[in-house]
Amino acid sequence: MVKIVSATTRDVRFPTSLDKTGSDAMNAAGDYSAAYCILKTDSTHEGHGMTFTIGRGNDIVCAAITHLTDRIIGQDLSSLVADWGKTWRYLVSDSQLRWIGPEKGVIHLALGAVVNALWDLWAKTLDKPVWRIVADMSPEEFVRCIDFRYITDAITPEEAIAMLKAEEPGKASRIADAERDRAVPAYTTSAGWLGYGKEKMKGLLEETLSKGYRHFKLKVGSSVEADKERLAIAREVIGYDKGNVLMVDANQVWSVPEAIAYMKELAPFKPWFIEEPTSPDDVFGHKAVRDALKPYGIGVATGEMCQNRVMFKQLLQQGAIDVCQIDACRMGGVNEVLAVLLMAKKFNVPIVPHSGGVGLPEYTQHLSTIDYVVVSGKLSLLEYVDHLHEHFYHPSVIKDGYYTTPTEPGYSVEMRPESMDKFEYPGKEGVSWWRSEEAKPILQGVKI
Ligand SMILES: [Mg+2]
Secondary structure, eight states, rough: OOOOEEEEEEEEEEOOGGGTTTSSSSSOOOOOEEEEEEESEEESSEEEEEEEOOOOOOHHHHHHHHHHHTTTTBHHHHHHTHHHHHHHHHHOOOOOOOGGGGSSSSHHHHHHHHHHHHHHHHHHHTBBBBHHHTTTTTTTHHHHHHOOOOTTOOOOOOHHHHHHHHHHGHHHHHHHHHHOOOOBEEEEOOOOOOTSHHHHHHHHHHHHHTTTTTTTEEESSSSSHHHHHHHHHHHHHHOOOSSSSEEEEEETTTHHHHHHHHOOOOGGGGOOOEESSTTTHHHHHHHHHHHHHGGGOOEEEEOOOOOSSHHHHHHTTOOOOOEOOOOTSSSSSSHHHHHHHHHHHHHOOBOOOOOOTTTTTHHHHHHHHIIIISSSOOOOOEEEESGGGGBBBOOOOTTTTOOOOOOSSBBBOOOOOHHHHHSSOOOOOTTTGGSSGHHHHHHHOOOO
């Protein structure tokens, strides 16, 4: 028996805006941040979870996390996870907090941190990595993790059980693939940030190509001419006929007609997909872009700002996307992701999770492994960005173009306490980087 006795939050911000890491057409200068949740128990185990933001407002998410953890303090872990779908429903059903969502925005980002901290705690008590807990579940147990309200018009629990049962025969061999680190091929965005100069971009592309990557994503959307130049450089490095795949990401800057016109201009560079061509809430807009670009062989991807399973349901039902980019903490943690994995499987759309942020590759490696081993039975890609991993006890690692399957108990986002102290915002005088002279250009600069 493990009882949750208290919860704390940490507002941790890494000053990535200084070198434009993470910069794209919409997010000019982000400071990659974690709204971090620690669940303390009456045992030696702690649950660690976080949600990702890009700086200002991270404190608001931390405040929301506290409102949610208030609902589980004093409860036994075993009773919370015994009927996970019911617990998840309970966590989104505070009738007053629900008003500031429902199931979207800050309160839902906070839910992601809390739910993931519970999974981390559970996994540690079971001495398993999170992906393995799910891999060891029966189809019935998997389905009990999910709150099916709002999605039964797309998939019912009975249908989900039948789908999972159909994938069971190959499961043992897919677990073996995971154990030899062949479950999750990686792609890289490291070279592609919009704020990087051409030489830096070219150098990073050459470096990542030599490391075994075959899929590369570049940010677009600043201007057609500049993007043509950048994509030409990228194709020069990776070629057109060497089996290397190029993807582009506009981070929502365009209207629907602009997205179509712009991408027709970039079609000669043969991107596999355009990611986030327009507003993340525009289901029919994505459908229109997809239909218009189909003759050019360009697909549509979205999901990193898709706020919940209902939006994913609509994108899938309408045939609006070719690639489903779930985010580990934009949605309400593992449970809601499992619901989307099932729907994507039903609509035959591959899962390519969003991982461009601190802690995200650590999380999503579990989710992609679950998708391969338990749900879709098919290999798909997972984004990897090569920075800020040193702050975690169990950083994600890429070898030969694949993620190394996590083996340590938990959900892999436990951050080193010294990193939390050093980058806590506003932090302690003499301890936090944010109190130093170096921080002044960010703190006193123009907020863009
Ligand atoms: Mg993106």
